Amino acid sequence: MNSTDFVKAYAPATVANVCCGFDVLGFALDQPGDEVWVRKTEAQGITISAIHGIEGLSANPAENVIGVVAQKMLEALEVPHGLEMQLHKGMPVGSGLGSSAASSAAAAYAVNELLGSPFSTKELVVFAMEGERKASGSAHADNVAPSLLGGFVLVRDYEPLDVVELGVPLELYCTVLYPQIELKTSLSRQILKQEIPLKQGIRQWGNLAGLMAGLLKKDYALLGRSLHDAIFEPERSILIPLFKQVKSAALAAGALGAGISGSGPSIFALSATRAQALAVQEAMEAIYSGSGIETKSYVAQVPEQGVRLVGHSSYKPAQL
């Protein structure tokens, strides 16, 4: 892409943890998502010239995840020029939908495209993880990997990093409901116990193995039976108003399973069809109706593809 002056990439929201898949499993949604625009500059260094769609995010490239990710890539490649970047946030921050991951993934992909694709998309995971390190203090991969790679992704281990693409063996639709309360990931992590009862551990990994088998053997019923989390959900859900009622409503409306998205406060539910996912959305929204809590909700398909190019050359942001 040497002939291209600028590139724009879109990276989608993601659901991590996925009930029994705590810290190891995530999947992509086809929407919402973030866009990152980038062009080369003769001057060294990175500037973030605009941030759209959200208030209050820093445009300091050392403080914004897109600048952090891009900087790591420039260093790795020893690029002799600088970058101008713009971020278009298409999703709420702090929602549990992988907002920082989507920005990081879009930045990594856009910069890679601009520089002639020196890295495969899978190789971009380690760069996007640096955005997560900046955002949450921990370089986890369970949001950035599905945002980059699409479908379901297993992060088997970190020492060394082993990212396993599972794809989308069976069609799935995800309803996500974001109750607009403030919930810091760090708080949500603090309340986790550092020791778990062996019996709970065994049930948890039995369910995760069932979830994997349901997915890979294309068995919706098994997938649904396996979507449980008896360890973290009881602790974390107390931070999410009306969680139990919303989850019950989703299951009653036909969802295969439901749980906390990431570390919350968003709640996700998986369904086998779009019609079902829409009915689930209505049921989940109804619980918050009149509660005084504002919500945003989405119905998304779990897509085969994650991050993608949405513009280059012919695209000019209005500001330039």
Next chain:
Amino acid sequence: MNSTDFVKAYAPATVANVCCGFDVLGFALDQPGDEVWVRKTEAQGITISAIHGIEGLSANPAENVIGVVAQKMLEALEVPHGLEMQLHKGMPVGSGLGSSAASSAAAAYAVNELLGSPFSTKELVVFAMEGERKASGSAHADNVAPSLLGGFVLVRDYEPLDVVELGVPLELYCTVLYPQIELKTSLSRQILKQEIPLKQGIRQWGNLAGLMAGLLKKDYALLGRSLHDAIFEPERSILIPLFKQVKSAALAAGALGAGISGSGPSIFALSATRAQALAVQEAMEAIYSGSGIETKSYVAQVPEQGVRLVGHSSYKPAQL
């Protein structure tokens, strides 16, 4: 099978736990295994008229797992006659290779065949589990289910019981080495901690998810990378002399992975070909050579089929 006077069934040895699959995953071996012979008697009740291949097992039907399993089936079916049974042990007891499970599975299958197959093979799992309850005090399914159903089997949960047949998506050969030391399952369970560090739990279920993905996506390398157990193996392997050396030798000889079979003392190693499994056997045996510990070892394929009929009508035990 109303016209049949007697039935003989063979049920194979099994490997449970499978590294990261502690308490939830097991697989069958095509050999060794146990045979159970059964015929109807006019008199009520169960008699065990012979036990071959082993010394010291009780012939009291209330004390031997084959009698316990058969009794549960007679009660469930309200059968108006009795049974005469014989057990042919083809494998060592207390080896960690699912010896009581093989006897229980063979008994359940033989009795079911003799009575006209009122139950499916999968439905026999709950009866065979009663043999495990007798043998170890805990009605676990992770040996009896693969012994009955063949291939790999996931016991996702017990409340309610959810047995998931995974089959044999990719060809696998298992080397098992049994160092002939006494090791009681109850002792091996006693040394387990009842709480596990969260970090270890996450790595364990990441590996189990990787093992499932490796198996179901037919990816030998991923399966091999996932065969780890950082929780139980360090505790239990101290009861098995030379464990570390044997495991290292197996891996050096080309095994995909290795670990403790069940609760030991047998050690298993998985390989992609029979030739590899034979080379692994030689390497594992070499470690014990000259140690003063007697060993038995087997190379087995993971078979699609578990328990099977090996004789009926035309077969007459020499003793009758």
